Amino acid sequence: MQIYLVAFVFHIALLYLSARIGDKRFGLVLAIISVLPLCVVAGARDITVGTDTSAYPLSCFNASQVYSPIGALSACSDQEPLFVLLFWFLGRLTGDFNAVLFFCELIIFLPYVLVAKKQFPQGYPVIGFFLCFIVFGYTLNILRQCLATSMLVLMVYELIHGKNLPAFVFLAVAVGFHKMSIVGIFVWVIYIACCESRGVRSSKTLAMLFCFGVAVCAVSAVLIGPDLMQLVSSFTSSYSFQVKHAGMGSLNNTMLIYLPFCMIMMILGHKSSIGPTNREMLNFYVCCGVSSAVFAQFASISPELIRLSFPFLFISGFLYPFLSENLGNERLLSGVLAITFCVLYFAITFVFGGSCNLFPYSSALLGVFYA
Secondary structure (H helix, E strand, C coil), X not given: CHHHHHHHHXXXXXXXXXXXXXXXXXXXXXXXXXXXXXXXXXXXCCCCCCCCCCCHHHHHHHHHHHCXXXXXXXXXXXXXXXXXXXXXXXHHHHCCHHHHHHHHHHHHXXXXXXXXXXXCCCCHHHHHHHHHHHHHHHHCCCHHHHHHHHHHHHHHHXXXXXXXXXXXXXXXXXXXXXXXXXXHHHHHHHHHHXXXXXXXXXXXXXXXXXXHHHHHHHHHHHHCHHHHHHHHHCCCHHHHHHHXXXXXXXXXXXXXXXXXXXXHHHHHXXXXXXXXXXXXXXXXXXXHHHHHHHHHHHHHCCHHHHHHHXXXXXXXXCHHHHHHHHCCCCHXXXXXXXXXXXXXXXXXXXXXXXXXXXXXXXXXXXXXXXX
């Protein structure tokens, strides 16, 4: 645990320092440097750390050392093509598995930090808590999906700036990393519903999406669970685990807590004096948060189906710097609530729940064993 906490402290401290530097270029450099502690700890890990580390990432790296790009795609045909090609390129470039993991982590974390800094010049450091206590743990396991979701973050950034073509390109790249990222279309739909509506319509859209999501979740869990699992498994053979464990899941209580949290954040935001455009973005981030909580309940069908919720959850993380940037007197309360939820999520999911096999940490490169 200690090595994770040290990396978290350095990352968050550097982010806050970067926001207080008068020189914008130096602040940007510090913000980029801030992700290095996370990348080093994740990249230098032994293959025993992270549930999937010794599975498809290692097999794709091994393929990169002996095959051409076409050969690697054939040898790793059960993995998405862009992921295989990325591993082939990084594997050939570095010749070292840990170096490949390091650069993958860099690709994951940089979009979050750079987008947050661009969108919320004063409030962006708070996203560090979200990255450390929620996103980081998943990067040690679901590497493909984390890479894909970082592309969806860039998709949303382009949508905010009215650039639909680049947004579509990032969506396509995300799907190329992980097929389940096709749910990014729903993120796009939520953005259109919330940010291309005006005034009261946005709030109504939020309520409708919430009610619709709850209804879909309930009906699916009760009526079509096994059939849904067969449909998901048809994408790739790597989902045989989920099919085998269909019907063995349960409701995700941690994400159920996220529902009232999102509602409180929305109330605090609407009580403040933010303008119409910011209210639309608030509705969008809250909608993503609510959607993540709803999709997480598909874990009642099979434990691994919680992954459907991750694109929404990770994008909703921008709610924290958004509130830090735009709220007045409510900023302190929203910050305390956000940090509390992030820490609780880490404790419940990774520490006590054992998700993603983060513990015990070991790294032959760093000389750390069973920390």
